[in-house]
Amino acid sequence: MVQYAAIATLLGCTVVYAAPTSVTSFSDAAITKVKSNLLQIATHSWEIGTAMEALTELEWPSLSVFGGSLPPPVTLAPGTASDIISWTTKIVKAKPNPNALPIIDGDGAVGDPASIGVAVELTNWTRADRGDHEFSTAAGHQLTYLLDVAPRTSDGAISHRSDQVQLWADFVYMAPPFIAYFGALKGGSGGLSLLQIAYQQCKLYRQHLRDPSGLWKHIVLGNGQDLHHWGTGNAWAAAGMLRVLQTISHSKLSSKMKTEQADLKSWINEIVSASWQYQHANGTLFNYIDESSSFADTSSTALLAAVTYRMATLTGDTGHVSASDKAYNLIKASVDSNGWLRNTVDPETFNTPSLAGSHSPEGQAFVLLLQAAYRDFKAS
Numbered sequence: 426m427v428q429y430a431a432i433a434t435l436l437g438c439t440v441v442y443a444a445p446t447s448v449t450s451f452s453d454a455a456i457t458k459v460k461s462n463l464l465q466i467a468t469h470s471w472e473i474g475t476a477m478e479a480l481t482e483l484e485w486p487s488l489s490v491f492g493g494s495l496p497p498p499v500t501l502a503p504g505t506a507s508d509i510i511s512w513t514t515k516i517v518k519a520k521p522n523p524n525a526l527p528i529i530d531g532d533g534a535v536g537d538p539a540s541i542g543v544a545v546e547l548t549n550w551t552r553a554d555r556g557d558h559e560f561s562t563a564a565g566h567q568l569t570y571l572l573d574v575a576p577r578t579s580d581g582a583i584s585h586r587s588d589q590v591q592l593w594a595d596f597v598y599m600a601p602p603f604i605a606y607f608g609a610l611k612g613g614s615g616g617l618s619l620l621q622i623a624y625q626q627c628k629l630y631r632q633h634l635r636d637p638s639g640l641w642k643h644i645v646l647g648n649g650q651d652l653h654h655w656g657t658g659n660a661w662a663a664a665g666m667l668r669v670l671q672t673i674s675h676s677k678l679s680s681k682m683k684t685e686q687a688d689l690k691s692w693i694n695e696i697v698s699a700s701w702q703y704q705h706a707n708g709t710l711f712n713y714i715d716e717s718s719s720f721a722d723t724s725s726t727a728l729l730a731a732v733t734y735r736m737a738t739l740t741g742d743t744g745h746v747s748a749s750d751k752a753y754n755l756i757k758a759s760v761d762s763n764g765w766l767r768n769t770v771d772p773e774t775f776n777t778p779s780l781a782g783s784h785s786p787e788g789q790a791f792v793l794l795l796q797a798a799y800r801d802f803k804a805s
């Protein structure tokens with residue numbers, strides 16, 4: 426594969442990087458292995474939702490919020506998004522109780538089942554059987570649960586947990602992108618108010634979780650807080666706000682929400698800029714980003730690099746691309762020949778490395794999100 430410098434020369438333009446790092450892309454074969462491993466091990470609601478988002482961005486980019494305008498087309502060419510649609514179909518048709526509000530069991534989390542909602546909305550919108558209302562009902566129930574049933578803080582932030590009011594940075598990737606997507610498809614004043622709610626939730630979560638350095642705490646309020654600046658939590662927050670931003674800007678309501686889009690951009694940048702200050706020489710971030718006693722974590726490094734490439738594509742500001750290039754190389758070197766991402770944090774303890782022989786479903790998905798973001802950056 427060619428390096429950036431070579432590409433720049435070919436195109437006859439001048440590209441200046443602060444610290445040029447040569448990057449060669451993952452091979453298609455490596456990405457195929459990463460993906461098939463992901464599909465084998467994604468079982469929890471948030472892992473499934475994140476996997477669906479990764480597949481959409483990687484394989485069906487025009488249907489992702491980074492691609493085409495919203496709403497998506499009503500009719501898809503045969504085979505399009507078939508992997509996503511068959512997965513959502515399996516989940517929605519297998520709902521043990523069709524009247525249950527969340528799409529799937531969330532292990533006590535409010536936000537996580539909603540992560541599947543974008544794919545359910547897409548399935549409803551493009552379904553071949555126009556008489557089938559099950560997807561619409563499932564998505565509507567999920568929204569009702571978030572907006573009308575889940576506990577909240579007194580200032581209106583929707584709790585990430587169902588049994589107590591507690592805010593997790595993770596929530597920002599799970600629920601606001603779904604609320605926004607629902608709004609973009611609905612359109613009109615009802616759609617606008619949903620886009621506003623998605624934005625407001627990002628704003629409230631930032632108010633509760635952000636520290637002066639720009640990094641976000643992981644979990645606040647209630648029992649079992651984690652006040653550290655968890656790498657994956659910061660990545661979830663930045664990547665979730667980015668999806669909300671892109672959903673707004675690709676919707677028909679974009680012109681009505683200019684200041685909100687500017688805010689989201691600056692909030693994403695705040696996390697990205699603060700994080701890369703702590704990047705280590707080999708490209709990695711640490712699990713607790715700003716703690717030297719923590720350990721190297723490829724999961725958060727991959728997702729923050731994905732956000733960085735996407736922001737550079739969006740804004741034309743390549744100031745952090747040398748950091749994401751270094752991260753990309755580190756991630757490439759960390760995927761073994763069988764397609765497993767090594768050196769991940771255990772996504773369920775948050776503060777210990779994955780045990781030997783066990784793998785991170787979300788880490789696998791982050792590699793695909795990184796690859797899609799890198800590809801789109803290079804193409805721009």
Ligand SMILES: *[C@@H]1O[C@H](CO)[C@@H](O)[C@H](O)[C@H]1NC(C)=O
Nearest residue numbers: 546549550561562564565610
């Ligand atoms: C499902 O799609 C139909 C169009 O076929 C649309 O009218 C309906 O609002 C959608 N439901 C949801 C919850 O978005």
Ligand SMILES: *[C@@H]1O[C@H](CO)[C@@H](O)[C@H](O)[C@H]1NC(C)=O
Nearest residue numbers: 705706707709720721759768
């Ligand atoms: C990257 O560097 C950190 C120390 O800064 C180290 O802990 C980690 O193991 C290194 N990662 C790789 C893949 O070499």
